[in-house]
Every structure is written in C-alpha cells, then in structure tokens.
Amino acid sequence: MTSKPKPRQTRQRAEILSALATAGDFRSAQQWHDVLRHESSTVGLATVYRALQSLAESGEVDAVVTDSGETLYRRCEAGDEHHHHLRCRRCGAAEEIDVPDFEAWATQLAATHGYSSIDHTVEITGLCGECAKATN
Amino acid sequence: MTSKPKPRQTRQRAEILSALATAGDFRSAQQWHDVLRHESSTVGLATVYRALQSLAESGEVDAVVTDSGETLYRRCEAGDEHHHHLRCRRCGAAEEIDVPDFEAWATQLAATHGYSSIDHTVEITGLCGECAKATN
C-alpha cells in the first residue's frame, strides 16, 4: 500500500499556515504568496502552490475554483460556522449569505446514502444589480 | 450606451450550435472543437472559444468551471432539471441527489440582494460506507 509521507514542518509551511490562520477568506495561491512576501517572508511561489495543494488534499484547507479558473484557498474551519457567498460573476462582488438548515440537511441526506464525514460547497453566482444593467 | 451587435449567422456558428444541440452534456471548448473536427468541420479553436463565450454571455449555453480550471459548456435547457451529486472523496463514487426547493430558494435569496441570472454549484462530498470502513 502506497501511503503518503506526512509533510515536514518547515519554516515556509509554518508561515503559510500562519497566513491562512490570520485571514479566513478565500484567496488565490498568488495572493497568499503576496501576503507572505509583504510579511517579509521569502517563500517561493511554487512552494506556496505545493503547500496549498497538499493541504487541500489532506483536507486542512478548502479550495474552490472561480469562474475565471483561479483556485482559491482558505483555512478549513472544521465544524465551525461555515458561511457561503453570493458572488457576482461579472464584477466579482460578493456578499455573505446564510443557508439555513443546509448543513443539517446535507448531513442527514448523506447519512441516508451511507455517507459520513460530510463536507459541502455551495456557490451561488449571478449578476449583481449594477452589472445586470450594464449587460444587455 | 454600448450595445452589443448581434452575432451573424455563419457556417461555423451553425456547426457549433448543431454540435451543442446534439450532445446535451458539459464539454470543454476543446472537446467541442474536437467533436466538430471529427465531423469534418474546419472551425478553428479560437472560433469555438469565441462562439461559446458569446453564447454563454447571452445565456444560450451554460458554462461551469471544473476543479482543474477548465470551462465546460452545454446547451442551456432553460428550466431543465438540474441535479447535484453526492460524491465519495475517497473512491470517487457519486450518486445523484435531489435538493428540494434549493433552486427556488437560491433564486429568491439572490433577488433579495439584487442579483439576477442566478446559477449555483452544490457539491456534497463525504466518505461512502465502504470507504469509511476502509479508512483508518
């Protein structure tokens, strides 16, 4: 059985985790890299990509893909309040929304099918008022 | 006000629309391009991208972005059934699920915030029964 080796604790990895812990929102790998650079960290971009990728794989961070194809990451707050966004696919504006009972519903539904350790992604996109006007 | 000129009816566009009409599933621009090439069409890849892009903008086709960042298109069957999946993140198994009232709820919520042309992605992942047992 090929088991994955567990990541080593390195300065870079610690800094990345720290950055993730500080800001709880979704940011692209490049944005996280920028954040680190501004904190006088010297992590390389590729390292950030590799770290986020591995963290996402092990479930320590959440990853979503935007309409433009960028992958965004944020720290995963297992079981924490978990809110979703309503995002304008044109101008990128986003507002937090509440999805009542969704968590409970999803967990129950999954259980019905024999699934456990449920996680979910709910992405709602549309055109905000202004962009709707601008579009014709 | 800059109004967009309406697309001309060209051979290429017709072929693309025809291909979209034939297969109702989501495919990437490159895949649609392949399909056309196999039907001895000579449309260029860029043309396919441009056509799909314009069709998506005018709401004639649906576009979604995959986890790997590819954009997939399919003909838009306005008001068609739209189902979601419950997927096992370990073995990849997936089952279709029904999310009652979600569509309506999402549309209404979005409207509350002034959003229109709503689309959404609901991804529910977990461990299926077998994988849960196998996991240690």
Next chain:
DNA sequence: TTATCTGCAAACATTTTGCAGCGAG
C-alpha cells in the same frame, strides 16, 4: 460596402515540474 467573423499564431495567466542544494527527522 462595411463591420463582424474567422483562422492562425503569438501572447497570456495560472499552475506544474525538473533539478540541485538545503534541512528536518
């Protein structure tokens, strides 16, 4: 006629990978 569409290739943006050296365990 004229503005849009097309095809090609070059440009782009994001992410991945090869490789040599560093460093955690």
Next chain:
DNA sequence: CTCGCTGCAAAATGTTTGCAGATAA
C-alpha cells in the same frame, strides 16, 4: 545520513488576442 522540501526558471495547460483576409447583411 536520507529523503522530502525549497527556489528558480522552464514547461505545460487552457484561454485570449492581434491581424489580415473572408463574408454576412
């Protein structure tokens, strides 16, 4: 000591764009 991690730059991927010529209206 070993093997994974890092940084750099080069490669890969998917998509967009510039341009000159073809073509719908």
